[in-house]
Amino acid sequence: MTKPFYYEDYTIGAKRTTLGRTITETDIVLHAGQTGDFYPHHMDQEWCKTQPFKQRMAHGTLIFSVGVGMTAGDINPEAMSYGYDKLRFIHPVFIGDTLHVNVTIQEKRAHPKRPQQGIVVEHVEMVNQEEQVVLACDHLLLVNKTPVSEEK
Amino acid sequence: MTKPFYYEDYTIGAKRTTLGRTITETDIVLHAGQTGDFYPHHMDQEWCKTQPFKQRMAHGTLIFSVGVGMTAGDINPEAMSYGYDKLRFIHPVFIGDTLHVNVTIQEKRAHPKRPQQGIVVEHVEMVNQEEQVVLACDHLLLVNKTPVSEEK
Amino acid sequence: MTKPFYYEDYTIGAKRTTLGRTITETDIVLHAGQTGDFYPHHMDQEWCKTQPFKQRMAHGTLIFSVGVGMTAGDINPEAMSYGYDKLRFIHPVFIGDTLHVNVTIQEKRAHPKRPQQGIVVEHVEMVNQEEQVVLACDHLLLVNKTPVSEEK
Amino acid sequence: MTKPFYYEDYTIGAKRTTLGRTITETDIVLHAGQTGDFYPHHMDQEWCKTQPFKQRMAHGTLIFSVGVGMTAGDINPEAMSYGYDKLRFIHPVFIGDTLHVNVTIQEKRAHPKRPQQGIVVEHVEMVNQEEQVVLACDHLLLVNKTPVSEEK
Amino acid sequence: MTKPFYYEDYTIGAKRTTLGRTITETDIVLHAGQTGDFYPHHMDQEWCKTQPFKQRMAHGTLIFSVGVGMTAGDINPEAMSYGYDKLRFIHPVFIGDTLHVNVTIQEKRAHPKRPQQGIVVEHVEMVNQEEQVVLACDHLLLVNKTPVSEEK
Amino acid sequence: MTKPFYYEDYTIGAKRTTLGRTITETDIVLHAGQTGDFYPHHMDQEWCKTQPFKQRMAHGTLIFSVGVGMTAGDINPEAMSYGYDKLRFIHPVFIGDTLHVNVTIQEKRAHPKRPQQGIVVEHVEMVNQEEQVVLACDHLLLVNKTPVSEEK
Numbered sequence: 001m002t003k004p005f006y007y008e009d010y011t012i013g014a015k016r017t018t019l020g021r022t023i024t025e026t027d028i029v030l031h032a033g034q035t036g037d038f039y040p041h042h043m044d045q046e047w048c049k050t051q052p053f054k055q056r057m058a059h060g061t062l063i064f065s066v067g068v069g070m071t072a073g074d075i076n077p078e079a080m081s082y083g084y085d086k087l088r089f090i091h092p093v094f095i096g097d098t099l100h101v102n103v104t105i106q107e108k109r110a111h112p113k114r115p116q117q118g119i120v121v122e123h124v125e126m127v128n129q130e131e132q133v134v135l136a137c138d139h140l141l142l143v144n145k146t147p148v149s150e151e152k
Numbered sequence: 153m154t155k156p157f158y159y160e161d162y163t164i165g166a167k168r169t170t171l172g173r174t175i176t177e178t179d180i181v182l183h184a185g186q187t188g189d190f191y192p193h194h195m196d197q198e199w200c201k202t203q204p205f206k207q208r209m210a211h212g213t214l215i216f217s218v219g220v221g222m223t224a225g226d227i228n229p230e231a232m233s234y235g236y237d238k239l240r241f242i243h244p245v246f247i248g249d250t251l252h253v254n255v256t257i258q259e260k261r262a263h264p265k266r267p268q269q270g271i272v273v274e275h276v277e278m279v280n281q282e283e284q285v286v287l288a289c290d291h292l293l294l295v296n297k298t299p300v301s302e303e304k
Numbered sequence: 305m306t307k308p309f310y311y312e313d314y315t316i317g318a319k320r321t322t323l324g325r326t327i328t329e330t331d332i333v334l335h336a337g338q339t340g341d342f343y344p345h346h347m348d349q350e351w352c353k354t355q356p357f358k359q360r361m362a363h364g365t366l367i368f369s370v371g372v373g374m375t376a377g378d379i380n381p382e383a384m385s386y387g388y389d390k391l392r393f394i395h396p397v398f399i400g401d402t403l404h405v406n407v408t409i410q411e412k413r414a415h416p417k418r419p420q421q422g423i424v425v426e427h428v429e430m431v432n433q434e435e436q437v438v439l440a441c442d443h444l445l446l447v448n449k450t451p452v453s454e455e456k
Numbered sequence: 457m458t459k460p461f462y463y464e465d466y467t468i469g470a471k472r473t474t475l476g477r478t479i480t481e482t483d484i485v486l487h488a489g490q491t492g493d494f495y496p497h498h499m500d501q502e503w504c505k506t507q508p509f510k511q512r513m514a515h516g517t518l519i520f521s522v523g524v525g526m527t528a529g530d531i532n533p534e535a536m537s538y539g540y541d542k543l544r545f546i547h548p549v550f551i552g553d554t555l556h557v558n559v560t561i562q563e564k565r566a567h568p569k570r571p572q573q574g575i576v577v578e579h580v581e582m583v584n585q586e587e588q589v590v591l592a593c594d595h596l597l598l599v600n601k602t603p604v605s606e607e608k
Numbered sequence: 609m610t611k612p613f614y615y616e617d618y619t620i621g622a623k624r625t626t627l628g629r630t631i632t633e634t635d636i637v638l639h640a641g642q643t644g645d646f647y648p649h650h651m652d653q654e655w656c657k658t659q660p661f662k663q664r665m666a667h668g669t670l671i672f673s674v675g676v677g678m679t680a681g682d683i684n685p686e687a688m689s690y691g692y693d694k695l696r697f698i699h700p701v702f703i704g705d706t707l708h709v710n711v712t713i714q715e716k717r718a719h720p721k722r723p724q725q726g727i728v729v730e731h732v733e734m735v736n737q738e739e740q741v742v743l744a745c746d747h748l749l750l751v752n753k754t755p756v757s758e759e760k
Numbered sequence: 761m762t763k764p765f766y767y768e769d770y771t772i773g774a775k776r777t778t779l780g781r782t783i784t785e786t787d788i789v790l791h792a793g794q795t796g797d798f799y800p801h802h803m804d805q806e807w808c809k810t811q812p813f814k815q816r817m818a819h820g821t822l823i824f825s826v827g828v829g830m831t832a833g834d835i836n837p838e839a840m841s842y843g844y845d846k847l848r849f850i851h852p853v854f855i856g857d858t859l860h861v862n863v864t865i866q867e868k869r870a871h872p873k874r875p876q877q878g879i880v881v882e883h884v885e886m887v888n889q890e891e892q893v894v895l896a897c898d899h900l901l902l903v904n905k906t907p908v909s910e911e912k
Contacts, residue, residue, distance in 0.1 A: 001833075020652040022664075027186065031331040032181055035221025035490025046323040046402040046433050051176075056326075060188075060233060063221050069187025081212060081239040089233065098654040115162035123656040129654050149846055174512075178485040180788040196780040198889050200859040208782075210565040231733025250502040279503050333634040334490055338483065338518075338527025350706040350737050360630075364537060365524050366490075371518035373491025385516060387544040393537070406723040437812025475609055476804040478816075482789040529609075554806040585806050619879025635794065642790055642822075643829025668841060669828050670794075673821035689820060689846040697841070 003074045006146040007118040007145045010105050014083040018070040020100040020129075023058050023093055031062040060092040061134050070101050091128070098129045101147070106138065119140055121129040157228045158298040170222040172252040172281075175210050175245055183214040185204050204216040215287050219278045222253050230273070230296040235239040239289040243280070250281045256288065269294055307378045310450040311422040322374040324404040324433075325440065327362050327397055335449050362397040367439050371430045374405045375423040382448040383424070391441040395432070402433045420449055461532045461576040463563040463604040466561050469472045476556040476585075479514050479549055489520040514549040519591050526557045527595075534600040535576070543593040547584070554585045562594065573598055611682045614754040615726040618713050626678040628708040628737075631666050631701055639670040666701040671743050675734045678709045679744070686752040696736040699736070706737045714746065725750050765836045766906040767878040770865050773814050778830040780860040780889075783818050783853055790870045791822040819852040821897050838904040839880070847897040851888070858889045866898065877902050 032038050041057050042046040048056050064087065086152050093099065105120040126135040184190050192199040193209050200208050216239065245251065259273040272295050278287040318362040336342050344351040345361050352360050368391065397403065412423040424447050488494050495514050496503040504512050514607050520543065549555065563577040582591040640646050648655040649665050656664050670697065701707065715729040728751050734743040794799050794849050795806065800807040803819050824847065867881040880903050886895040 019646070019648055020655055022651060022653040023649075024637055025634050026330045027288060027326055028175045030186055030489070030641075031183070031217070032492070033334075033486070034179065034186065035217050035224075036488070036492065036494045038323070038492045039224060039326065040226060040323055040325075043326060044402055045326040045400070047324055059217075061213070061217035065187050065211075065217055068213050069189040070752055072187075072189045072677045072750075075191060076181040081241070083238070085239070085329050086235070087237070087239060088157060088235040096653070109386075113254070125624065171492065171494070171496055172503055173496075174499060174501040176481050177487055177784050178482045178786045181784055181790075182485075182489075183643070185638070185790075186647045187639070188644065190644045190781065192779055192781075195782060196858055197782040198857070199780055229833070248501070250500055283639070329632050330634045331490065333632055334486070334519070336796070337556045337638075337790070338486055338490065339521050340628065340792070340796065340798045341525040341528045342627070342796045343528060343531060344627055344629075347630060347705055349630040349704070351628055356897070363519035363521075365517070369487070369491050369515075369521055371513040372517050373493040376491075376495060379495060384544065387542070389541060389543070391537070391541070391543060405734075447506075465906075475798070475800055477800075478797065478803060478805040481790055482786045486793075540770050552805070554804055579772055612879070613856060615772060638790070639825070642787065642794065643825050643832075645829040645832045647835060651848055667825075668827035669821070672895045673791070673795050673819075673825055676821050678798040680795075683799060689849070693845060693847070694843070695847060696843040727885070 001073055002077060005076045006078050007143040008146050010108060010120045012105050014105045015111050016103050018101040020098050021099045022115050028058055031059050053092055062090045063093050067101050067135060071103055079140055080143045082142050084136040084142045087133055091132050091134040093134050099126050099151060101126050116145055118145060155226045155228060156230050158230050159295040160270045160298050162260060164257050166257045168254040168255050172250050173218050174250045177247050179214060180210055181212050199291045205244055207246055212241045214243050217286060223255055234294050235292045237290040241287055243284050243286040245286050251278050253278050268297055306381060309380045310382050311447040312450050313413060314424045316409050318409045320407050323403040324402050324403045329399050330368060332362055335363050357396055359398050364393045367397050371405050371439060375407055379401040383445045386446050387444045391437055395436050395438040397438050403430050405430050414427050421446055458533060459530045460534050462534050463599040464602050466576045470561045472559050474557040476545055476554050478554045481551050483518060484514055486493060489516050496590050507549055511550055516545045519549050523557050523591060535597045539596045541594040545591055547590040549586050549590050551579050555582050557582050572601055609682055611683060611685045612686050614686050615751040616754050618716060618728045620713050622713045625710050630706040633703050635670060636666055639667050659701055663702050668697045669744040671701050675709050675743060679711055687749045690750050691693050691748045693746040697743055699740050699742040699743050707734050709734050722755055761835060764838050767903040768906050770880045772865050774865045776863050776867050778861040780858050782858040783855050785855050787822060788818055789874040813852055815854050821847045821899050822862050827861050831863055835870060839901045840907050843900045845898040849895055852891050852902045859886050861886050876905055889899060
């Protein structure tokens, strides 16, 4: 469950796909409870009927949190998540939608100050059961380089 | 609770601050349960004692979700959240830390294609009880411009 | 978010209305879990089919708790809730019902012993999507009077 | 688990006492999540330190809901809860307090319009580990009278 | 709520039946969250449609935990649960199934080493709304024998 | 995440160990809520102080459910869990204990009626931070045999 994986071990273009998960009414109610966001977009079925989308939508932070959780697999002690760029909510997620996540290694770049580490950018896309992308972001990992032996 | 607020109504440099909230062990257990992320960094007190930070840390997505929830106030029907840039996890959050959020209107810019809407960038900082910034991001809002009367 | 509001500031007959919220099966399951009340009226769909109402009902304490929570808005540091009178469960609430709360300032009266405080009675009604009152109660607030300047 | 108990079967002055239950931080976090009440009195440990009570307090509706749940025992198909009078929050409840409930049959009275039913008033007191009453209320039950045989 | 019940008080063949409880989508989502088991059999509606059972199934440990909880009634201070034998998942449980539990005293036997205690075996069956047994197990209780008076 | 693994692929004596997880007060409160078991052994800190173990204990079904969840790794489409034997609660689990699970392939045996499947018995032990076994059981898996090619 713990597998060291160094900067050099990441290959640009490598892809992985997670299992799927159905977003339920329960998930929305629990997320409102965790965050305190009880906006009618998520919690008021009658109001939603008067809106263009006609039904309750999942919170953006719910979908993002579930997506990040779904990509958690083996623990890489050589990498550290330090942020996300270009997080976009592209398509609403409704109760009963089933999502999975596609992750692609998109870029590797030097760290401006730390020669022993590099930055790996994973492009993350969450996709629903109709193959629509609902959320996209770039996940930035700070990854150790393979230690160089100092012996001759 | 619903207050229309147009693109022109946002002032660069305007600030608001939320109430505070203590992050509890319960929040971490519930977030693991919502996301499926049971990494030992969050769930295994004994393993954490062997690590530099010595104790369990909150999930990044928990802190982000709680922070976004805390900024939810009046509903602005003229604005729509469409994403976040430069989301960074700056300092770990531990059980018992109390966080609040500072929001500053940082930038207003034209939308490349939609003349009736503009983009407002809110800079979001979550701060702990020792005034350390634990998370920062830029929240992008797509906001309607004030309707122009066509009458003379 | 914190707004001082003194006894003198309350006007009899003033009304406010909350946003709406749909009561879900999740709410009922969570409330059973919080209270330990697993009576078949709330938890056993088959038994409920044999009863006059034909379906599971929300717990009275769930509806009351949600209603009180929905009325929580700005914090008034000059007021303290000290109780409720005439709490009545008037109409059952079923899964999928959407409720909002109407609050009316009904009465102001002197406190029998504390000249610096008065009692404000808010009449609270929870209403479903068919405009039926499902719950009513009187909420008693102990409110500070506007401080009198002691300067001449 | 289902025991018919008629109006005539209630004896004024009869008492029962429930098991105890410790109120936890988890209960407060879950109740905030169920109700949407994230007031700092319940959720912000740092702010509470600046207040007279120095620590987070349980929501009144949490204590009431737990207390009502604790009194749920056998189901009496001849009785129906229709409300509460004089619900008072007498003493704050803090994390770690252990509560039990004392119920006393206080009054029996005729129903103004229904000769086949009567009203039974249970006086409910919730008590903490130091024998302080933290909450009191009168629970009103509408109870069927023993059916009268029509045979001669 | 506490009733002493000694080894001698158990009668082979005695039966009791619990109230019923409907298994909801919420229960499954909460159990996934408590256990970390997010297998698609429980969480991915689309994948389940491709499987013989066509829909999401409850976790075995959910059904077992709920069943054990349903049989908890009066507390017997003279008995201690020390395990289960032959726990079998006989029929899948789907969202909306309503279960109850039948318990039969099946066997009493001497404890190999403790003359003051005996072992009581309860046979537990969980049954759905179509009278299908979904789970069965043998619950082993270590029960004190009636104390023998030492007086003459 | 899905790896076919046939009856022949299991080796007696093979072992695996899971990550660890700390059992929290939150887990106990949530499990009481899921199962309806609010016995004072789990929920009443004051009563527990009067008992030999002096503190609240986790429910047996909580520990079992968490343990089973912790062993869930890759999905083996060739195996099906059909039950557990000799489930024993060996040592109480208290709030703050950190558990992991050791699994050993203990036995392989023919299925009495199905020649294409065999039974694999995994011995499961849950261990706390002091290396005490808190729970043990035998997990029975029904596993497909490697398909035999019918071609000559």
